Amino acid sequence: MKGLLIRSLIWCALAVLPVNSLGQQTPGPSHPRVVSRQKAAFPHPAQEQTTRPEYSVESPLVTVDVLVTDEDGNVLTGLKKSNFRILDGGKPQIIASFATAAAPITIVILMEYSGVSYDYFAYKSAYWGSQFLNHLEEKDWVALVTYDMKPTVRVDFTRSKPELEQTLRSLSYPQFREANLFDALIETLDQLEPVEGKKSILLIGTGADTFSKNTLDDVLDRLRQTSVTIFSVGVAESEFLNANLRGGGSIGYQQMKNQLQTFANLTGGFAWFPRFEGELPTVFRSVGGTLRNQYALSFAPPRDLRDGKYHRLKVEVVGRDGSPLKVTNKKGQSRKVVVYARDGYTAPKNPAIEKD
Numbered sequence: 001m002k003g004l005l006i007r008s009l010i011w012c013a014l015a016v017l018p019v020n021s022l023g024q025q026t027p028g029p030s031h032p033r034v035v036s037r038q039k040a041a042f043p044h045p046a047q048e049q050t051t052r053p054e055y056s057v058e059s060p061l062v063t064v065d066v067l068v069t070d071e072d073g074n075v076l077t078g079l080k081k082s083n084f085r086i087l088d089g090g091k092p093q094i095i096a097s098f099a100t101a102a103a104p105i106t107i108v109i110l111m112e113y114s115g116v117s118y119d120y121f122a123y124k125s126a127y128w129g130s131q132f133l134n135h136l137e138e139k140d141w142v143a144l145v146t147y148d149m150k151p152t153v154r155v156d157f158t159r160s161k162p163e164l165e166q167t168l169r170s171l172s173y174p175q176f177r178e179a180n181l182f183d184a185l186i187e188t189l190d191q192l193e194p195v196e197g198k199k200s201i202l203l204i205g206t207g208a209d210t211f212s213k214n215t216l217d218d219v220l221d222r223l224r225q226t227s228v229t230i231f232s233v234g235v236a237e238s239e240f241l242n243a244n245l246r247g248g249g250s251i252g253y254q255q256m257k258n259q260l261q262t263f264a265n266l267t268g269g270f271a272w273f274p275r276f277e278g279e280l281p282t283v284f285r286s287v288g289g290t291l292r293n294q295y296a297l298s299f300a301p302p303r304d305l306r307d308g309k310y311h312r313l314k315v316e317v318v319g320r321d322g323s324p325l326k327v328t329n330k331k332g333q334s335r336k337v338v339v340y341a342r343d344g345y346t347a348p349k350n351p352a353i354e355k356d
Helices: 002-015 120-135 161-170 181-192 218-221 237-245 250-268 277-292 349-353
Strands: 064-069 084-088 092-094 095-100 107-111 141-147 153-159 200-203 229-234 295-299 310-317 337-342 344-346
Touching: 064 229, 064 310, 084 095, 084 295, 107 120, 107 181, 120 161, 120 200, 120 277, 141 161, 141 181, 153 161, 153 181, 181 200, 181 218, 200 250, 200 277, 218 250, 229 250, 229 277
Parallel strands: 107 141, 107 200, 200 229
Antiparallel strands: 064 295, 064 337, 084 092, 084 310, 095 295, 141 153, 310 344
8 A cells, every 4th residue: 555655656746847857868869760570560760879878689788777766756866876786686786887867758659449348448548648649748759559459550650749649530440349468568569679778668558458369478478578668557447446336347357457557567667547537647747757767777697697587676776885875855854765667687598507
């Protein structure tokens, strides 16, 4: 219960943060670049040089995006590289690079658009997706992907909000009653993998999966290998709460919520389940606020840790003496520091370990 309260406070705090709260932003890529070994979902636009550290898929570096707040949800800015400690399986690692959040945002709106529930949730998802566009900045890159039987790229990465709005308004009737979330999420992650720099997914839907070839375990395994941050927004909270009041609630809905929450937790993101439309501005401002106020850390796992296994990560924020950082509020009261980052990563394989 306390964890949920802290997250709620963070959402409210992020919703009112100024974009320049971290000071001068480093420029982001001129256009997200996608290079896939197979046919790419997105075209291959040109990529200009950027000052933000970027790492290829083959690089042994592990990147971790970190949001730091106090227990009241106030975002802590101005931290230095020396304030962070990364533990891989309990072992401290050398931080290879450190940067504050880089603009612009690169995000995919992955939206459920199926004929489930007589198209009701499809139209609701489309409307909510259009509301998110109001919280983007001019230089942000956004792509739109919808899914039913399979994911469909509706708009490649663009800075044109009118193009996205027009596409959302002009979506035809859903063609299928399937909502294959697992397949859509894995395929989108695969297509995003070669994109350099920081990227994220805004997943809008019920959380249901009806007919995917991939299983939930397949999705979780894939999430443990990605640096993409997922923000989940469930569109069915109000309807299922009302159903519960009428005695028609479903245990399956709790599973749907748990899936959306787990996707976010594993990748260092957040999940929201708004009951009322009035909550949307706070939710969507929080997405941008999180991405614009994260610290980007990276480290190179030593050879003995490159075992191809999933490693638990822990990020600590410390003071000059190496002890937990101490912060106070405006009243001088001591507050705890809260760190949000992905739970872990899948280590690259070292052939030497396999031979041993």
